[in-house]
Amino acid sequence: MNKLNVKGSDGLITAKAPGKLYIAGEYAVVETGFPAIIVALNQFVTVSIEESREYGSIVSKQYQENSLYWQRQGDEMVFDNRDNPFHYILSAIKLTEQYARQAGKKLSIYHLRVNSDLDSADGKKYGLGSSAAVTVATVKALCAFYKLELTNDQLYKLAAIAHLDVQGNGSLGDIAASVYGGWIAYRSFDKQWLAETRPTMTLNELLAIPWPSLSIELLTPPAELSLLIGWTGSPASTSHLVDKIALAKTERQADYQNFLKASKACLEDMVAGFRTNNLQQIQAELRHNRALLQELADFSHVAIETPVLQKMGTLAEEAGGAAKTSGAGGGDCGIVIIDRAIDTTSLFEKWRDNQIERLNLAVHLVD
Known part of the structure; x- marks a missing residue:
């Protein structure tokens, strides 16, 4: 126990x-x-x-x-x-x-x-x-x-x-x-x-x-995996966004079911990447998941990825990372998975120039 x-x-x-x-x-x-x-x-x-x-x-x-x-x-x-x-x-x-x-x-x-x-x-x-x-x-x-x-x-x-x-x-x-x-x-x-x-x-x-x-x-993440977190300065209401998606689930049933099926396959492939210590596979599926969420946003008319989150992701991809929104989107945080060998100094400077605050947080392991 x-x-x-x-x-x-x-x-x-x-x-x-x-x-x-x-x-x-x-x-x-x-x-x-x-x-x-x-x-x-x-x-x-x-x-x-x-x-x-x-x-x-x-x-x-x-x-x-x-x-x-x-x-x-x-x-x-x-x-x-x-x-x-x-x-x-x-x-x-x-x-x-x-x-x-x-x-x-x-x-x-x-x-x-x-x-x-x-x-x-x-x-x-x-x-x-x-x-x-x-x-x-x-x-x-x-x-x-x-x-x-x-x-x-x-x-x-x-x-x-x-x-x-x-x-x-x-x-x-x-x-x-x-x-x-x-x-x-x-x-x-x-x-x-x-x-x-x-x-x-x-x-x-x-x-x-x-x-x-x-x-x-x-x-257990691959040893070379580094998780970066950026905050956009605009808090989001998760319950409000989830309610909007629930409406789209009813009105666009076929699109929603396709999203669920694709998300499940994407996440299963990403979990497999963790099990085999494959950083590239994890990054590829993170990008795939970002694209799926954008498709969901398009047919549900919910702004999951705000312009600031989109800019944050673009800058991270240019630096060699894979990026997406975290959680319901609409503001709050974006995350980046990147090889820890990559120098991120320039990336963080560009984030600051675009009013994106880096949250210097680490993963917590329960004792």
Whole structure:
């Protein structure tokens, strides 16, 4: 059993979870069983918990003015504040405490503090998956607080349910990246099956069984692979873009099915490149995936690749790298896979000249 990576001393429990970036497979991955490649990054959401007596609190350094204070009425948490930005934290608490009660644990009152370095100090939103990371970190911290031992598979499932209860859609691949770390090949579970099965099982039973179509494979990149990340300065709304694609899925069914089929083949070839340490194959399929996303953008009328992201990619290709948008697109980040032997000094200068900020992040491996 993999014990959760949690620190505790003097009654204070601290857990952290990394942010993520999608490498390839966006949009298709929301469909059951369709693959994507995702990477965890060395920027984190940290959650700390300390037992309290009379009242509890949920405090975020990023949202000091919206701190929450609560009391218990039986096993229910009762809040003073009705309007708050902490939906994912609250959902994680609800699910984890439900799991704790089923395990025979007595619920307590506590102070829960959240700190994130997934966004910049001046509030820039990089699109690194903060909602998933805070969900995972909250579940990890509470499991340690209530002395619940979860495997990574169980942690993923519990956090995925909590996140899905708030978001209502998505692939939950960002949850997998925050739990497992490193590079992963991911295929989403059948969300309809989960909706139908949840009322028939306890959480303990649900976390113990295999979930249809779910697949999480840790990948080892070729030694010469270097991942570069550029931020365009324009935050994107993933849920808004996904909603637009959902409309196109209905109106352009044949085109959408062709996109899914091509994306699946592309990602399977890219995963094969990781398994055989073939950087050129990985780069070729990254370019292929970029082209497929452009086709999706064309028939859905969704601006996945903004002019700045397009410029970022063009400059990277001229330097010998393979580039594309990361995630839903429409802004946020672009990624480049390049041979680490190539001098990228000139590339970064050109990025700066075009208002593209290099994010000096590294891949995070879970201990």
